[in-house]
Amino acid sequence: MVNIGFLAVALALAFAVLAVLLRPLWREARGVALAIGALVLVSTGLLYRIVGTPDALDPAALRAPETIGEAIAQLERSLARDPGQKEGWMLLGMAYQRQGELAKSRDAYARAARLAPADPDALSEAAQSRALAAPDRRFDAEAVAMLQAALKASPEHQRARWFLGVAQRQAGDNAAAAATWEPLLGALQGGTADTLRSEVNAARAAAGLAPLAPSAPAATADTGALQVKVALDPGFAARVRLDGNAQVFVIARQPGGPPMPVAVERHGVADLPFTATLDDADSPMPTLKLSQLREVELVARLSASGNAMKQDGDVESAPVRVVLPAKDPVTLRIGAP
Numbered sequence: 237m238v239n240i241g242f243l244a245v246a247l248a249l250a251f252a253v254l255a256v257l258l259r260p261l262w263r264e265a266r267g268v269a270l271a272i273g274a275l276v277l278v279s280t281g282l283l284y285r286i287v288g289t290p291d292a293l294d295p296a297a298l299r300a301p302e303t304i305g306e307a308i309a310q311l312e313r314s315l316a317r318d319p320g321q322k323e324g325w326m327l328l329g330m331a332y333q334r335q336g337e338l339a340k341s342r343d344a345y346a347r348a349a350r351l352a353p354a355d356p357d358a359l360s361e362a363a364q365s366r367a368l369a370a371p372d373r374r375f376d377a378e379a380v381a382m383l384q385a386a387l388k389a390s391p392e393h394q395r396a397r398w399f400l401g402v403a404q405r406q407a408g409d410n411a412a413a414a415a416t417w418e419p420l421l422g423a424l425q426g427g428t429a430d431t432l433r434s435e436v437n438a439a440r441a442a443a444g445l446a447p448l449a450p451s452a453p454a455a456t457a458d459t460g461a462l463q464v465k466v467a468l469d470p471g472f473a474a475r476v477r478l479d480g481n482a483q484v485f486v487i488a489r490q491p492g493g494p495p496m497p498v499a500v501e502r503h504g505v506a507d508l509p510f511t512a513t514l515d516d517a518d519s520p521m522p523t524l525k526l527s528q529l530r531e532v533e534l535v536a537r538l539s540a541s542g543n544a545m546k547q548d549g550d551v552e553s554a555p556v557r558v559v560l561p562a563k564d565p566v567t568l569r570i571g572a573p
Contacts, residue, residue, distance in 0.1 A: 472571025
């Protein structure tokens with residue numbers, strides 16, 4: 237819908253501009269001036285109608301949505317203007333699903349799958365939404381075809397593989413369901429893997445097959461644990477009075493790498509001397525763990541402000557490089573000359 241206020245302002249501006257530009261011609265050839273003015277106004281209106289975005293000036297479209305209903309309405313308007321947005325249709329399908337509008341969710345995900353027929357995410361979500369919208373919650377032939385296409389595009393896609401196994405179980409093809417699910421066991425751990433193994437064995441039992449062999453006990457993961465003994469240098473301790481609120485940070489970082497630590501622990505100054513055990517649980521970065529490194533640089537920092545970032549006046553130990561895994565504790569002395 238055209239914004240009336242905008243249209244009025246646009247016409248007023250157009251008339252003003254044309255009045256200035258056509259003033260010399262008006263005195264000598266009014267007919268020509270009128271024809272040129274009309275042509276410009278009409279062509280401008282048509283061009284705006286084709287490529288313009290009147291909704292962009294709608295206050296409801298400009299402000300951030302406050303409810304999921306408003307978000308859905310904005311997304312619907314956006315997709316009406318540009319229906320080729322696969323991500324937009326997937327977001328709309330998810331939003332409809334959360335609102336319990338399962339038929340609309342199914343249709344939105346179907347649009348996304350048609351736009352990206354080789355995208356395993358779009359295909360698996362479209363298949364699931366079909367099952368959720370069905371009265372019996374079953375995967376029909378079209379949904380199964382989507383899941384098969386998803387696995388053809390990405391055989392490791394976990395959601396597509398799980399849903400296809402569910403569809404096969406629903407259809408009574410228990411042996412096929414077990415075979416579909418079994419490759420997932422290598423990608424899962426802990427309780428999730430145990431639950432899936434039970435499902436696989438249930439499907440195998442229904443198909444008259446023997447259960448899977450018991451899984452081998454999981455090896456204890458190497459977390460790269462590193463013991464660090466931290467103490468104040470005696471000479472430094474004798475000449476400095478420490479604030480009881482000061483903190484000691486024990487830091488492991490990549491030698492020559494970024495300043496972000498791969499493991500860090502904080503202790504109160506009253507704990508000195510102490511032994512810290514750094515391991516993967518102390519990593520502030522989920523993408524890089526202590527156990528992934530073969531060498532680290534260790535340092536202990538005394539911070540009067542208690543801030544983890546280095547500040548003026550902080551006192552550090554001399555850095556020590558350690559090759560991992562380290563069997564013996566590493567000693568750091570803060571304030572040593």
